[in-house]
Amino acid sequence: MSVRDTTILDRKDLRYLLIDSLRLYSDNVVFIDGNNPYRFSINKKTFYVFIKNVHESGDGRSNQDECRIQVSKTKNFNEAMNSSTDVIVLGYFADEKVFAAWNPFLMRDRFNQKKQISLYSRFSVQKEAAKEKIATYRDANDQSVISFIPDYLGLYLENLNSIHLLSDLELIQLVDQSDSLNNYNADGELDTSEGKLTITHARQKRDPNFRRKVYDAYNNKCAMCGIGLELLEAAHIVPHSHEKGTDDIDNGMGLCALHHTAYDRSLIYFDEELNILINENKMEYLEKVGLDSGIRKFEKLAFDKIQIPENHTLRPNIGNIKIANQTRGIF
Ligand SMILES: [Zn+2]
Structure with missing residues (x-):
């Protein structure tokens, strides 16, 4: 065998x-x-x-x-x-x-x-x-x-109370419905023999004021690598979905599209001394599942430290950094 x-x-x-x-x-x-x-x-x-x-x-x-x-x-x-x-x-x-x-x-x-x-x-x-x-x-x-x-793990959890009671046909309808709503970035419901099932594809809403504040504070440059080039995004330190994920400037950071996604995906993070660190645990996981292409190039791209605004009322709230890393599975 x-x-x-x-x-x-x-x-x-x-x-x-x-x-x-x-x-x-x-x-x-x-x-x-x-x-x-x-x-x-x-x-x-x-x-x-x-x-x-x-x-x-x-x-x-x-x-x-x-x-x-x-x-x-x-x-x-x-x-x-x-x-x-x-x-x-x-x-x-x-x-x-x-x-x-x-x-x-x-x-x-x-x-x-x-x-x-x-x-x-x-x-x-x-x-x-x-x-x-x-x-x-x-x-x-x-x-x-x-x-x-x-x-469909999220869909499964969201409908835990009745999903095991559904027929095979209803399960297929549920995932089809979820797929079509996801394409339109919408939420919805599905009527089944077990009652209404919910489908919530929550996507973060962008607050234009938050974006403007962050862009100004970070001089239109990524705090992790310095790239501007219209690639800047306004990242939340504590994610927006968390109860402490406010739109205040001390919970914001200017990050380029690459570092914003990488931060939210737990590939890269920073500690309370603002040192930029690669999450070796996540990298090991990505190596195991064959998604580690470009890892060396990625590691070289970032500074050693976060480039924070000179005005310290605009700087990240240190207390939020720990929560931010915890919610991203880094500790
Ligand atoms: Zn960057």
Whole structure:
């Protein structure tokens, strides 16, 4: 039997995988804390997400198509389960780049009886999900295990209360509806047998006053690399989606389009002494998933320190920097 070369994502990698996946659905994503389960808010609703890698081993299975994850009640897991926040359990299939999600409400009942539980699906369902965007495995009790591409993790969380009750056809309608709304950058609803489902593709609104203030304070240049060239953007230090993400100048920074995206994607950040740092953890993750092209070029582009305005009333609020890095999954 040939063993396929698979990428092993560790806990840090999985955190970035989740953040990047949620951001495909909404800009309104904040990493709060936790280490598997990870706590996020998306569109202002908070969830714990527990995630495990699933690999094809082929050993000891009577059904070659069967796959499973085992979930143990670790200290972190128990704390999450004892909180009032919903805890989601996902399997990640790196070969197919697909998540599988088990009904968290049923899982909770099973955990009340056992210390460790096994959750099953089928490899063929993961392959189908990679091809068709979403696919369902129904177990002997007709419970749905939903597999989907990363684009729909936010949609799944947003509709957690009823999504496992939907028919296969309704699930397909839901992702189609989500795709078409995403194209128009709009929000919407879908009527199903289980009631209304919501679809919120929150995209950040741009405040022209904030932009003007930031451009002036930063002399129309990127604080990380000095590039102007009409590439400047007004970045929020604490993201706009966070309760402390104000449009005040001390929460703003002029960044070029490249560094603005890189900052929001946690590739580059700055500490409370304004040193500019590359996020090595994220870079390692991108190397593992084959998205590290141009890394050396990128690293050379930035100064050592943030170029802050001379007028110190216009400078970044130091207290916000820590929150900013935390919400981007950097610590
Ligand atoms: Zn720049």
